[in-house]
Amino acid sequence: IVVDTATRTAVVQPGLLNAEVKKAVAAHGLWYPPDPSSFEICSIGGNVATNAGGLCCVKYGVTTDYILGLEVVLADGTAVRLGGPRLKDVAGLSLTKLFVGSEGTLGVVTEATLRLLPPQHRGCTVVASFDSVRAAAGAVVTITGRIRPSMLEFMDDVAINAVEDKLKMGLDRSAKAMLVAASDDRGAAGVEDTE
Ligand SMILES: Cc1cc2nc3c(=O)[nH]c(=O)nc-3n(C[C@H](O)[C@H](O)[C@H](O)COP(=O)(O)OP(=O)(O)OC[C@H]3O[C@@H](n4cnc5c(N)ncnc54)[C@H](O)[C@@H]3O)c2cc1C
Structure with a gap:
């Protein structure tokens, strides 16, 4: 996991647990919002595949709202990069959005670039x-x-x-x-x- 505090992004491998990502970015004073109730036992790759959301999604949205870019390996072995680290890496059809929630049917996610927020205030x-x-x-x-x-x-x-x-x-x-x-x-x- 590589955290960039200036752009509030993190590049992560898909096997990391959601909780591990939350903890790693919190160490930089940042927050990764998607919070399925299984956050301590589910992976970021699985969250991307299921477009997971949780308690805070009513305000903060679901996984797709925090995926800026993906590296995906397609069925023929080709690795492709979708999206990118900038909020405005959005020209053309959003293949990133297509992959999020596709349950592994379109390819295997091998890296994700996440959008992070400043920490949540006490509620x-x-x-x-x-x-x-x-x-x-x-x-x-x-x-x-x-x-x-x-x-x-x-x-x-x-x-x-x-x-x-x-x-x-x-x-x-x-x-x-x-x-x-x-x-x-x-x-x-x-x-x-x-x-
Ligand atoms: C107790 C519990 C509470 C839950 N609460 C919520 C909740 O509050 N809100 C919510 O939205 N969901 C909830 N869920 C569902 C949860 O979001 C998903 O189970 C989770 O996101 C899947 O991640 P996983 O690591 O368990 O994936 P797995 O179960 O291992 O895989 C799920 C799917 O993702 C695919 N996949 C996994 N990794 C990749 C990858 N790298 N590339 C491509 N495809 C991949 C798998 O092939 C499979 O189709 C809950 C689940 C449990 C068990």
């Missing part, structure tokens, strides 16, 4: 219970129409009770739905979002 988190799925869905639509939460997760009563059976977190078993929302905006903006 404010809100947990809300609802007496119907419709009410929770209404809240989701209201929230997403006004602000960009950094996380917005929904659970119905089946999921709430399954989690509570397993983890005993003190969740409201009588709720019909639950939302977990977060804002990572700085200072007053984050507080306002949370309110």
